[in-house]
Amino acid sequence: MDKNARICIVGGGPAGLSAGMYLEKKGYTNYTILERLDRVGGKCWSPTYNGRRYEMGAIMGVPSYYAVHDVEEFCGITHDGPKLNRNYKNGQGKVIEPFEPKKNLFKIPRLLKMKKQIKKLGEILETKYKGYDLNGHRGVSEGRYEGFSQTNAKREPVSGTNPNLKDLSLPFNKFCELNGVELTQDVWIGPFTSFGYGYFDEIPAAYVLKYLDFQTCMNFVKINLWTWKNGTQYIWEQLNDHLMHPAVLSQTIEKVERKDDKVYVTANGETKEYDYIIVTAPLYIPDKRADGQIGMVDYFDARDDEKELFSKIDYERYDVLAVETKPEDHPEISYYVFDNMVPAKLGHLMVYYRRWRDTKDQVITTYALRKHKDMEEVPYDVCRQTVLDDLKVMGNPASNVINEWSVYYFPHVFSEDYKNGWYEKVEAMQGKYRTFYAGEIMSFGDMDETAEYSRELVERFF
């Protein structure tokens, strides 16, 4: 491709900004990033409270966040945030230690069985499911793997056939049953469902295991995690500051037309011509959202195949509140509430996060899901009230809500579409209309997977 190609990137979140960085590193300097909001970072949103930044969006990373590490190196920053720690409560607010045999004598057989199954899962992932942990989903439904190894920062190209990979289109609970490792869900659920990624009876195993590959899940268990003092948004603000062309903010894209081998983008009333466009913003949003976000099919001259495929995308309704508490009600640590991580407890508090250890003068952030594929969506206000009631049950009532949002979160497709080759079809469309698709749907809804996908997209096509 011509290094002078004019490339428009839609979205100034981790995927869009990383696309800019990797293009620049490869010698493509004629790119423009258009961002809808008046800030960069997307779901990495770290507002300030009493002089310190807290997290409304992304919080943590693991040592295998190689793409995020590329960004850190590019900007000369590091993960310098407060160490994470957590305890557990049951649904009645009692502190529990669910994984400690001495505290759960009656559960010892189950815990021993769980330990064995975790070992077994680790083994089959390396053997039976070789190739499962590559970034993105290319080839999986056809029993192939194709991408770049994620075992170290070098990310060597790898590919092969492995028909067993087709099992990854099953919902994760069915995948575990198939392999006799049902009890591993007790461990995987913490960093999955409570982090807003949905329930194991609805989400294909591919998403679960590509994000929580064995090594990453063990990093969560051992709390071997990264955070950033100035918040995850700082990573992307820094990247934006170091790019040759920082994102153009507050852009409302009214129209994108792809014709005559060019791409015409009209934003804030002005039309500009490009050679290619990379979309990292949502591709499809089924219903009108209160925050005004729309999918690309609504402002592009979307073709039938784009409309058809992207209409299969669903997303999670993940709600975050930032609350103040009275000092005497302030939690001493972050808590996970496993009892509330099941569909029957839709709309309930699943986890709450205390960020700083040295002060009670901070907000606590709470997390709840209010949608399941087979259930009626819990309305926003009902969920909000339920979470506030749950905080009382937990013994940490809120005195005030200072910030809140319902996030367009973790776009994904369900098992049937995954199995029927949704990703193969979309991957085959890359570049077809001078358009490339990146961002969360193409890999997984975390900072590193999206940044890594942008890296690979640039490697593959530019």
Ligand SMILES: Cc1cc2nc3c(=O)[nH]c(=O)nc-3n(C[C@H](O)[C@H](O)[C@H](O)COP(=O)(O)OP(=O)(O)OC[C@H]3O[C@@H](n4cnc5c(N)ncnc54)[C@H](O)[C@@H]3O)c2cc1C
């Ligand atoms: C509560 C919460 C907790 C999380 N925790 C973690 C965590 O601990 N670790 C982790 O790695 N990840 C975490 N994540 C996920 C992570 O933040 C996202 O997966 C990541 O930000 C995705 O990057 P992206 O660029 O693909 O999308 P986004 O971050 O959503 O960025 C997309 C950008 O596109 C912009 N945009 C949208 N529409 C348009 C348009 N029409 N025109 C122009 N611009 C547009 C948006 O404003 C946004 O800036 C969390 C997210 C949330 C909300």
